[in-house]
Amino acid sequence: MMKNKFFNLLVVVLFLGLFSCEEEYVKPVKISYQQQAIDSTLAKNTDMEEFIKPYREKIDAEMKTVLSYSPKSMFKSDSPYNTAIGNMMADAVLEEANPLFKQRHNLAIDAVLLNYGGIRSGISEGEITVRTAYDIMPFENKVVVVELPYEAAQEMIKYLMKKRTAHPISGMQIQLNHNYSFKEAFINNEAIHPEDNKNKSFYIATSDYLLQGGDEMDFFTNNTEVFHLDYKLRNLFIDYFKKKDEINPTQDNRFTVGN
Known part of the structure; x- marks a missing residue:
């Protein structure tokens, strides 16, 4: 009986407390x-400018740091099937990510596939700076290595055959006939044929964006395993540039039509 009275008293106290809180709460009535237009008429905040200035100057100086040199300009529109800049980007991923992958997992990357749309700028003749790396890869995308079973690897080759776009590839070779029909394809020097059925898989380095099926690369979702290297593509390119006195890639035969 005493328990019931105590419970009832507690309920009353809580109710009154909630009611009193609601009464004290001030609701806005208006x-x-x-509206402030952001244009040339907007006066600068000098205090904020002075506060930001040293940080801006430090960032600007870092972005201007020279890493390497390019004897020629290169753009993703230079060729329809493979380009110097795309080849350089894919080769850089293979060169920089493969030792890390071996060290952590005792495995080797077979090939690299990035996306044409991910190349956001070209590289002009002259000095290659930190800003160059930010220009070509402004995103926060990271390198992942995807284990693709043979069937998914076949779908990757079919995708590239269908798109016939200069997606950056490395460790991979695709040759099409004049009518764009399949001629031959290789991943890490192993022939891949659309009709084969093999119990084999390949380790393909790509970006975490494409891993999710970006640019319609749905075959990456049909993976056996994914290895996250926690290595931003932009940082990878910076590391790659630092090691090279000169960046001078060429268009080659990694993707050809009618040869």
Whole structure:
């Protein structure tokens, strides 16, 4: 009986407490605002400018740091099937990510596939700086290595055959006939044929964006295993540039039509 009385008293106290809180809560009756155009008429905040200035100058100096040199300009529109800049990017991933993959997992990358749309700028003749790396790869995308079973690897080759776009590839070779029909394809020097059925898999380095099926690369979702290297592509390119006195890639025969 005493327990019931105590419970009832507790309920009354809580109710009164909630009621009193609700009474004390001040509800807004009107909200006013004024639209401020952001244009040349907007005065600078000198205090904020002075606060930001040393950080801006430090970032600008770092972005101008020279890493390497390019004897020629290169752009992703230079060729329809493979380009110097795309080949360089894919080769850089293979060169920089493979030792890390071996060290962590005692495995080797067979090939690299990035996406044409991910190349956001070209490289002009002259000095290659930190800003160059940010220009070609402004995103926060990271390198992942995907274990693709043979069937998914076949789908990857079919995708590249269908798109016939200069996606950056490395460790891979695709040759099509004049009518764009399949001629031959290789991944890490192993022939891949659309009709084969093999119990084999390949380790393909790509970006975490493409891993999710970006650019319609759905075959990456049909993986056996994914290895995250926690290595941003932009940082990878910076590391690659630092090691090279000169960046001078060429268009080659890694993807050809009618040869």
